[in-house]
Amino acid sequence: MVYNTKLKATDLGTVKHLVIKIKRYVMQKSLYIDPEKCTGCLQCEMACSFEQTGVFNPSQSRIKVFNFEEEGRKVPYTCTQCDEAWCMQACPVDSIKLDATTGAKVVQDETCVGCKVCTISCPFGTINYVVETGKVAKCDLCGGDPACAKACPTDAITFVDANWTGLDKMRKWAAKANDASL
Amino acid sequence: MAWTRQILRVDLTKGTCTSEALNMEWAMDYLGSRGLATKYLVEEIDPKVDPLSADNKLIMATGPMTGTIASTGGRYTVVTKGPLTGAIACSNSGGYFGAEMKFAGWDMVIFEGKSSKPVYLMIENDKVELRDASHLWGTSTWHTEEQIKKENQDPQIRISSIGKAGENQVLFSCVVNDLHRAAGRSGVGAVMGSKNLKAVAIRGTKGIGNVANPAEFQKVTTEKKQILAENAVTGEGLPTYGTQVLMNVINEMGALPTRNFKDVKFESANDISAEAMATPRETDGKAQLVTNQACFGCTIACGRISKIDKDHFSVQQKPQYHGASGGLEYEAAWALGAANGVKDLEALQYAQMVCNEHGFDPISFGATVGAVMEMYENGTLDEKKIGLKAPFGSAEALCELVEMTANGEGFGVEIGLGSKRLCEKYGQPELSMSVKGQEFPAYDPRGIQGMGLTYATSNRGACHLRSYTVASETLGIPVKTDPLVTEGKPGLVMAFQDATAAFDASGLCIFTSFAWGLGDIQPQIDAACEGDWSEEKLQEVGERIWNMEKLFNLEAGLTKEDDQLPTRLTTEAATEGPAKGLVAGVPEMLPEYYEIRGWDKDGVPSAEKRKSLGL
Numbered sequence: 001m002v003y004n005t006k007l008k009a010t011d012l013g014t015v016k017h018l019v020i021k022i023k024r025y026v027m028q029k030s031l032y033i034d035p036e037k038c039t040g041c042l043q044c045e046m047a048c049s050f051e052q053t054g055v056f057n058p059s060q061s062r063i064k065v066f067n068f069e070e071e072g073r074k075v076p077y078t079c080t081q082c083d084e085a086w087c088m089q090a091c092p093v094d095s096i097k098l099d100a101t102t103g104a105k106v107v108q109d110e111t112c113v114g115c116k117v118c119t120i121s122c123p124f125g126t127i128n129y130v131v132e133t134g135k136v137a138k139c140d141l142c143g144g145d146p147a148c149a150k151a152c153p154t155d156a157i158t159f160v161d162a163n164w165t166g167l168d169k170m171r172k173w174a175a176k177a178n179d180a181s182l
Numbered sequence: 183m184a185w186t187r188q189i190l191r192v193d194l195t196k197g198t199c200t201s202e203a204l205n206m207e208w209a210m211d212y213l214g215s216r217g218l219a220t221k222y223l224v225e226e227i228d229p230k231v232d233p234l235s236a237d238n239k240l241i242m243a244t245g246p247m248t249g250t251i252a253s254t255g256g257r258y259t260v261v262t263k264g265p266l267t268g269a270i271a272c273s274n275s276g277g278y279f280g281a282e283m284k285f286a287g288w289d290m291v292i293f294e295g296k297s298s299k300p301v302y303l304m305i306e307n308d309k310v311e312l313r314d315a316s317h318l319w320g321t322s323t324w325h326t327e328e329q330i331k332k333e334n335q336d337p338q339i340r341i342s343s344i345g346k347a348g349e350n351q352v353l354f355s356c357v358v359n360d361l362h363r364a365a366g367r368s369g370v371g372a373v374m375g376s377k378n379l380k381a382v383a384i385r386g387t388k389g390i391g392n393v394a395n396p397a398e399f400q401k402v403t404t405e406k407k408q409i410l411a412e413n414a415v416t417g418e419g420l421p422t423y424g425t426q427v428l429m430n431v432i433n434e435m436g437a438l439p440t441r442n443f444k445d446v447k448f449e450s451a452n453d454i455s456a457e458a459m460a461t462p463r464e465t466d467g468k469a470q471l472v473t474n475q476a477c478f479g480c481t482i483a484c485g486r487i488s489k490i491d492k493d494h495f496s497v498q499q500k501p502q503y504h505g506a507s508g509g510l511e512y513e514a515a516w517a518l519g520a521a522n523g524v525k526d527l528e529a530l531q532y533a534q535m536v537c538n539e540h541g542f543d544p545i546s547f548g549a550t551v552g553a554v555m556e557m558y559e560n561g562t563l564d565e566k567k568i569g570l571k572a573p574f575g576s577a578e579a580l581c582e583l584v585e586m587t588a589n590g591e592g593f594g595v596e597i598g599l600g601s602k603r604l605c606e607k608y609g610q611p612e613l614s615m616s617v618k619g620q621e622f623p624a625y626d627p628r629g630i631q632g633m634g635l636t637y638a639t640s641n642r643g644a645c646h647l648r649s650y651t652v653a654s655e656t657l658g659i660p661v662k663t664d665p666l667v668t669e670g671k672p673g674l675v676m677a678f679q680d681a682t683a684a685f686d687a688s689g690l691c692i693f694t695s696f697a698w699g700l701g702d703i704q705p706q707i708d709a710a711c712e713g714d715w716s717e718e719k720l721q722e723v724g725e726r727i728w729n730m731e732k733l734f735n736l737e738a739g740l741t742k743e744d745d746q747l748p749t750r751l752t753t754e755a756a757t758e759g760p761a762k763g764l765v766a767g768v769p770e771m772l773p774e775y776y777e778i779r780g781w782d783k784d785g786v787p788s789a790e791k792r793k794s795l796g797l
């Protein structure tokens with residue numbers, strides 16, 4: 001990932017070491033997004049909002065699909081659940097907590113005071129304030145069974161082994177190795 | 183419940199917006215969208231009204247499934263009295279606009295009267311206002327969308343608007359939403375233009391939280407999506423090739439109307455087919471087709487997004503057309519291509535983009551150009567009159583005529599009248615390939631007999647989307663029938679018409695019906711809506727809608743004479759292909775059709791029929 005620009009290489013080393021130690025035997029899954037497959041149907045936004053709020057309401061979805069019309073590209077985007085999550089670190093009342101099983105950083109509605117500091121600190125914009133509730137909202141991986149991935153008809157969103165999100169791409173390139181026609 | 187139970191009434195003369203409770207009794211009888219909006223229209227306007235006068239009304243309506251997670255639940259309809267046909271006009275569109283209307287809390291919006299200056303309607307949930315649109319008047323639908331988002335600093339607004347064609351009251355102008363999606367037929371855009379209404383902009387954040395039985399709804403919609411995914415047409419054909427998958431198929435059947443229906447096969451069909459769109463061009467090595475795109479909630483995704491060849495003569499030095507844009511669907515590719523003998527795929531894409539940009543129907547436009555080209559070739563029209571040479575097959579003429587029509591310049595003004603008025607004006611009414619003044623789409627009724635009756639009896643004028651018997655006669659859905667015979671077709675057409683009306687009223691896309699029957703939408707509607715929605719009830723709703731539309735047309739002054747095909751199709755036989763020697767058998771099918779409909783020999787619904795349907 002390219003977003004660790006504010007950390008020094010040495011910091012990164014420590015952080016990674018630490019994380020690896022903690023998680024050694026925990027298998028985790030992560031959302032894997034392949035924008036090329038996305039048709040822009042918004043089933044994911046509908047499923048997300050319904051799971052999170054009980055209402056079909058894309059404006060409350062934690063995953064957003066962007067349509068770059070000029071290029072004909074549709075790109076779904078949501079929280080990647082950073083290990084050293086900026087939002088979690090920035091929260092002054094400790095209201096964003098790690099779900100150790102799923103790896104999700106989860107907003108605790110009971111204690112969130114709606115100060116929005118997390119929304120400023122997140123480099124990706126994936127945690128947002130919700131006027132209707134006075135709290136912030138972000139993707140929590142639906143407790144380990146994300147609704148968006150289940151709803152996506154094209155497999156543009158899948159929920160895969162967090163250590164092997166590159167597996168599909170590797171397979172694609174591997175298929176080219178040893179190809180007699182090359 | 184799935185209805186928001188609220189409708190918005192906008193009086194453009196007074197400049198007022200008021201909210202009303204939805205008439206739930208009518209909702210139970212007409213379901214939504216096409217059905218419910220037409221019910222409101224027939225109750226509120228005089229059928230004899232001049233379609234372009236302030237006394238006509240225009241309704242934008244969603245269905246109960248619009249904005250839900252059911253696959254394709256994103257449709258809305260524009261219902262009004264049509265200026266092209268003088269009949270009921272009802273045009274359906276996908277994209278994202280319909281769902282947004284529901285999310286803002288409205289089942290439908292009724293526009294009445296006429297504004298003294300250009301306005302647009304801004305809806306932000308309950309906050310609704312008419313705003314000045316002087317700065318948008320005279321601009322394209324693309325510019326209007328961009329500008330409204332910009333000046334409100336909100337890229338999430340969804341917009342439906344008219345372009346210059348609607349403003350100029352081109353009789354086949356449309357209402358365009360989300361850049362490339364359109365309520366396309368019968369001139370609904372001209373009605374909007376006549377009211378000085380440029381656009382409707384919506385931001386809805388309320389969502390739909392009142393589905394009757396949420397758990398059941400989730401379960402059954404998921405199951406039904408699986409059926410779409412596993413079906414060869416909805417799971418593979420449409421997403422991969424779009425509706426354009428039909429070009430070569432229909433041509434092979436000898437049912438691809440060519441050069442204003444003089445021929446039934448187009449020798450260059452393959453050059454304008456889905457396969458051609460996906461093949462790299464010789465010029466720049468790129469394929470025209472970039473990707474597919476879904477409408478809101480749709481797990482089929484038939485939409486085409488294409489990029490034109492930047493060096494094509496039509497777009498040189500015109501960078502606004504160089505990006506990805508809505509691409510060719512089958513009906514448009516046929517109308518712009520085969521119907522006038524043009525085989526230049528890039529020219530067709532250019533004409534399609536101009537139609538989207540300035541808001542007019544490529545089917546009626548292309549078919550009207552076909553009639554112009556025939557009159558050019560037979561000497562009725564000449565270069566001086568048209569302003570250019572216009573023989574069949576001229577891509578240059580197509581591209582110039584599309585610009586002239588968009589801008590309301592020169593001969594483009596006459597094209598904007600549609601083929602019926604144009605051909606009458608030049609003394610050749612028989613050359614207009616239309617019914618009720620609306621041009622035919624892309625199936626020759628000599629080679630697909632059911633479509634002849636479909637065109638003749640369609641309440642909104644010639645149209646393929648009222649009873650798509652092609653599904654049965656070509657693809658064998660739900661049962662295979664012989665396309666060349668007339669026996670059994672009246673019953674087939676009637677069954678398709680009623681079922682289609684029910685699909686349309688629900689807010690779902692009719693393309694699902696390649697895989698779904700009424701029995702598949704029934705449990706979805708039943709889980710979402712209050713009341714008891716059986717298959718029989720949906721069937722009856724469909725029949726009621728059909729008869730209501732018919733009665734409106736009769737009161738508007740249409741007669742049996744308006745249910746006839748042009749003589750070319752009933753007297754000039756197909757010259758080649760499987761249908762060689764056949765004419766369209768509408769004259770023999772029509773009496774039987776009236777009879778099984780429970781209509782008299784003049785096509786008037788009997789008192790009994792009306793009573794049984796509560797009309």
Ligand code: SF4
Binds near residue numbers: 037040043
């Ligand atoms: S559900 Fe899948 S295909 Fe549809 S918009 Fe979301 S990511 Fe794209």
Ligand code: SF4
Binds near residue numbers: 276476485691694
């Ligand atoms: S099938 Fe095509 S037209 Fe229908 S909703 Fe899906 S993308 Fe839109």
